[in-house]
Amino acid sequence: MSTVPVRLEELAAGESLAPPRRSLLQAVLAAGLPSARDENWRYAYLRALDRQAFAPAARPGAEAQRLAASVLPAPLEGHARLVVVDGWFCPELSNEPLPQGVSRLAGAALDAAWVATAPSAAYAPATPSRPLAAGPASVDLRLSQLNAALAPEALAIELPPGSDAALEVVFVATQDGAVAASHPALRLRLGESAALSLVERHLGAGDAGSFTNADLQLEVGRGARLRHTRLQLLGPRARHFETLALRAGDGCECEFLSLAAGAQSARSTALLELAGREASLQWNAVALGDRTQVNDAFVRVEHAGPGARTRQAFRGIAAGRSRVAFNGHMVVREGALGASSDQSLKALLAGSEAEADVRPQLEIYVDDVRASHGATVGKLDEQMRFYLLSRGIDRETADALLKWAFVEDVASRIAPAALRHQVEDAMATQLRAVVDVGGIR
Amino acid sequence: MTETADIEKLVGRAYQHGFVTDIESDSLPPGLDEDVVRAISRIKGEPSFLTEWRLRAFRHWQAMKQPQWAHLRAHPVDYQAISYYSAPKSKADGPKSLDEVDPKLLATYEKLGVPLHERARLAGVAVDAVFDSVSVATTFKDRLEKAGVIFCSFSEAVRKHPALVERYLGTVVPYQDNFYACLNSAVFSDGSFVYIPPGVRCPMELSTYFRINATNTGQFERTLIVAAPGSHVSYLEGCTAPMRDENQLHAAVVELVAEDDAQIKYSTVQNWYPGDENGIGGIYNFVTKRGECRGRNSKISWTQVETGSAITWKYPSCVLRGEGSVGEFYSVATATNLQQADTGTKMIHVGANTRSTIVSKGISAGRGQNAYRGLVKILPSAHGARNFTQCDSLLMGSRCGAHTFPYVEVKNPTATVEHEASTSKISEDQLFYCMQRGISEEDAINMIVSGFCKSVFKELPMEFAVEAQNLLAVSLEGSVG
Numbered sequence: 061m062s063t064v065p066v067r068l069e070e071l072a073a074g075e076s077l078a079p080p081r082r083s084l085l086q087a088v089l090a091a092g093l094p095s096a097r098d099e100n101w102r103y104a105y106l107r108a109l110d111r112q113a114f115a116p117a118a119r120p121g122a123e124a125q126r127l128a129a130s131v132l133p134a135p136l137e138g139h140a141r142l143v144v145v146d147g148w149f150c151p152e153l154s155n156e157p158l159p160q161g162v163s164r165l166a167g168a169a170l171d172a173a174w175v176a177t178a179p180s181a182a183y184a185p186a187t188p189s190r191p192l193a194a195g196p197a198s199v200d201l202r203l204s205q206l207n208a209a210l211a212p213e214a215l216a217i218e219l220p221p222g223s224d225a226a227l228e229v230v231f232v233a234t235q236d237g238a239v240a241a242s243h244p245a246l247r248l249r250l251g252e253s254a255a256l257s258l259v260e261r262h263l264g265a266g267d268a269g270s271f272t273n274a275d276l277q278l279e280v281g282r283g284a285r286l287r288h289t290r291l292q293l294l295g296p297r298a299r300h301f302e303t304l305a306l307r308a309g310d311g312c313e314c315e316f317l318s319l320a321a322g323a324q325s326a327r328s329t330a331l332l333e334l335a336g337r338e339a340s341l342q343w344n345a346v347a348l349g350d351r352t353q354v355n356d357a358f359v360r361v362e363h364a365g366p367g368a369r370t371r372q373a374f375r376g377i378a379a380g381r382s383r384v385a386f387n388g389h390m391v392v393r394e395g396a397l398g399a400s401s402d403q404s405l406k407a408l409l410a411g412s413e414a415e416a417d418v419r420p421q422l423e424i425y426v427d428d429v430r431a432s433h434g435a436t437v438g439k440l441d442e443q444m445r446f447y448l449l450s451r452g453i454d455r456e457t458a459d460a461l462l463k464w465a466f467v468e469d470v471a472s473r474i475a476p477a478a479l480r481h482q483v484e485d486a487m488a489t490q491l492r493a494v495v496d497v498g499g500i501r
Numbered sequence: 502m503t504e505t506a507d508i509e510k511l512v513g514r515a516y517q518h519g520f521v522t523d524i525e526s527d528s529l530p531p532g533l534d535e536d537v538v539r540a541i542s543r544i545k546g547e548p549s550f551l552t553e554w555r556l557r558a559f560r561h562w563q564a565m566k567q568p569q570w571a572h573l574r575a576h577p578v579d580y581q582a583i584s585y586y587s588a589p590k591s592k593a594d595g596p597k598s599l600d601e602v603d604p605k606l607l608a609t610y611e612k613l614g615v616p617l618h619e620r621a622r623l624a625g626v627a628v629d630a631v632f633d634s635v636s637v638a639t640t641f642k643d644r645l646e647k648a649g650v651i652f653c654s655f656s657e658a659v660r661k662h663p664a665l666v667e668r669y670l671g672t673v674v675p676y677q678d679n680f681y682a683c684l685n686s687a688v689f690s691d692g693s694f695v696y697i698p699p700g701v702r703c704p705m706e707l708s709t710y711f712r713i714n715a716t717n718t719g720q721f722e723r724t725l726i727v728a729a730p731g732s733h734v735s736y737l738e739g740c741t742a743p744m745r746d747e748n749q750l751h752a753a754v755v756e757l758v759a760e761d762d763a764q765i766k767y768s769t770v771q772n773w774y775p776g777d778e779n780g781i782g783g784i785y786n787f788v789t790k791r792g793e794c795r796g797r798n799s800k801i802s803w804t805q806v807e808t809g810s811a812i813t814w815k816y817p818s819c820v821l822r823g824e825g826s827v828g829e830f831y832s833v834a835t836a837t838n839l840q841q842a843d844t845g846t847k848m849i850h851v852g853a854n855t856r857s858t859i860v861s862k863g864i865s866a867g868r869g870q871n872a873y874r875g876l877v878k879i880l881p882s883a884h885g886a887r888n889f890t891q892c893d894s895l896l897m898g899s900r901c902g903a904h905t906f907p908y909v910e911v912k913n914p915t916a917t918v919e920h921e922a923s924t925s926k927i928s929e930d931q932l933f934y935c936m937q938r939g940i941s942e943e944d945a946i947n948m949i950v951s952g953f954c955k956s957v958f959k960e961l962p963m964e965f966a967v968e969a970q971n972l973l974a975v976s977l978e979g980s981v982g
């Protein structure tokens with residue numbers, strides 16, 4: 061069991077939290093925070109959890125808002141913007157009036173709506189006595205519970221059946237993690253046959269090492285379509301944790317695209333359940349690591365309904381002394397007949413002391429299934445490099461081009477084009493591309 | 502299509518090797534403490550270094566916890582209810598030749614088809630047979646002695662070659678390694694010892710047949726194989742066990758050491774009693790197998806066919822330390838009825854230009870749970886390391902499970918690691934094609950399963966390949982989902 065930062069225990073013991081939040085926090089502390097001994101956390105940088113102040117940051121003042129405003133990217137056409145600074149929704153920086161279906165929850169309303177319904181069962185790891193027939197081990201929601209206990213407010217999005225929307229949610233962290241933490245929370249409910257394009261950005265303002273523990277819970281109704289693009293471009297000293305939980309109904313189509321290039325250490329946990337019949341999921345992820353960054357992603361997809369389909373693609377580049385890790389855990393439950401699943405995980409090592417870890421896992425309890433995965437870890441292809449060099453391209457440019465190509469098959473799926481261009485610019489910076497990105501496009 | 506009832510009938514057929522030979526055995530009472538450890542060591546007349554080593558292991562074990570990470574459901578083992586030593590009575594004087602061996606014992610081997618005398622000669626196999634815990638007969642000593650090969654029981658090696666044992670014991674699997682290896686280090690009863698001197702190619706396949714017999718006796722075998730520079734050996738291990746009701750623990754440790762340019766090929770056909778169709782009884786097979794390629798260009802190859810045991814927990818591994826060394830792992834594991842298998846390998850690349858290959862085929866039928874768990878780790882020193890892994894699972898029946906838990910950890914940018922896996926049921930198209938050509942469904946499934954496992958079977962020595970094919974056919978006939 062890991063050592064629990066004292067400040068978290070103080071929070072659990074003190075009077076600053078409402079009773080339901082306090083008992084939730086106590087449940088997390090009883091289970092212990094994730095440690096490197098937990099199989100699903102072995103590649104994450106968990107010292108990030110030590111010495112952090114977990115106390116939620118205060119509502120951002122004018123200075124924090126000014127800092128946040130300075131890092132906001134150009135608006136995306138067709139997308140209404142919602143800005144959350146240090147876990148607090150900022151109407152001043154967001155679209156006015158609020159788009160239909162969007163509301164902020166705080167105080168007693170939040171406690172009643174979300175804290176009370178937060179998963180309260182204490183996390184129990186697998187034991188030999190646990191019957192296998194009962195299905196996979198209980199899902200580790202400790203950081204999600206931590207968020208529910210500490211988030212000052214939550215952004216709630218509820219789209220009515222048949223509606224169509226495009227939203228951009230920008231989470232900005234301005235506080236020093238040694239002083240206060242950011243606990244942004246988002247709850248989304250997509251009605252039947254609704255369609256949503258959701259862009260989620262994580263940005264850092266100022267050079268303080270922020271600490272974020274974000275939590276997103278998405279419920280996608282029958283026949284709804286969700287396209288979710290997540291861009292994590294935090295500052296070089298930030299520490300970032302995020303949990304995304306999805307429950308998808310009959311015939312849903314969900315497409316996720318995640319780019320993680322920022323932060324000193326980042327861990328994203330995705331727990332995706334295809335509960336309905338014929339639901340489909342695509343999970344595309346790109347992770348870029350440099351210097352001493354640690355970027356760990358854990359994606360658990362569970363097929364509970366028949367006919368579910370999942371495609372996962374991961375492209376990671378570890379340069380410098382960084383570590384890039386991806387755990388893709390696929391579970392097909394009893395009764396999820398006709399499941400199909402495909403994982404393609406590729407990592408590239410571009411630094412002499414870099415590390416790449418991939419873990420494509422399959423846990424299958426039904427025979428009518430077609431599941432496959434492929435994983436590779438390697439270096440840049442010498443023959444491709446030679447080809448470029450023989451064409452008179454210098455080595456740095458050749459390497460940048462090859463790295464670009466390595467992630468491009470996933471990155472090229474980003475839509476709309478304006479967003480893709482923004483992402484490509486960010487990637488170019490990270491890949492130290494000396495070539496003109498416009499030229500590559 | 503075959504009906505579920507047929508599948509259950511065929512999969513659930515009685516264990517063909519189920520019988521118990523009634524031989525008086527001389528056992529320690531159940532229970533485990535330092536006195537038991539000392540008693541085992543005393544009975545075997547061991548030198549003090551070994552007694553001390555056992556005691557250190559036992560003290561360490563007391564502080565350890567049973568591992569819980571495997572994808573297994575097991576009844577807790579009561580380590581105090583096990584008798585830690587059992588030897589056939591006839592050991593009083595020790596058999597001088599096969600004629601002195603208890604005829605019942607020989608009859609047991611006869612039933613199992615162990616090629617002990619005539620058959621051993623025909624098969625060209627030297628057998629160091631382990632009946633419960635003490636070796637009772639060894640053949641082909643002369644031919645091996647001429648070549649300078651030491652192939653004897655572990656106890657004999659401790660008596661005759663204590664320096665070799667002391668030098669190598671616990672250097673690949675230290676007693677602190679894991680819960681079961683630690684327990685084995687404290688209480689191991691016997692096993693096999695092989696030493697191949699420099700430059701020698703072992704003149705024959707070496708083989709040991711293990712067999713559990715006395716009720717309530719866990720078996721704690723310890724095998725140590727050392728291949729000196731430039732030597733070559735192929736070692737075969739096969740297991741069958743008689744039918745009984747209570748769970749039995751089998752916690753063996755196998756250590757392999759390959760020096761410069763040496764090669765070790767270790768093949769296993771494991772057919773311990775798997776329990777009945779309700780999961781009652783059956784062997785708990787918690788084995789630690791590890792080989793270390795210490796020298797340049799050395800090679801260790803593991804091949805296993807796992808059809809038995811209620812629970813298999815086994816990860817034959819290679820530590821590739823020597824430059825240019827090679828590790829291989831070929832496995833077929835089946836789980837039918839309520840069997841559970843959590844098996845795989847670890848390839849730890851330490852040296853430069855090391856290469857490893859993993860081919861794992863898992864077959865799940867009935868309510869069996871079959872998991873592949875493997876680690877490929879490339880350390881920063883392993884320049885130019887290369888790994889290829891393929892693990893495929895075949896599902897037969899709607900209530901079984903097939904799981905894959907690979908770990909790929911790479912810390913050297915010049916390494917290349919590839920992993921691919923697939924999970925599916927027997928293709929109905931293939932089945933249809935065969936049946937439409939007049940092949941019965943039974944035969945068609947056998948053909949398809951054989952084809953599925955072919956890349957592993959071809960790695961087995963020939964006489965083992967035949968046995969493995971038969972075992973697989975018996976345990977899986979008629980299973981299709």
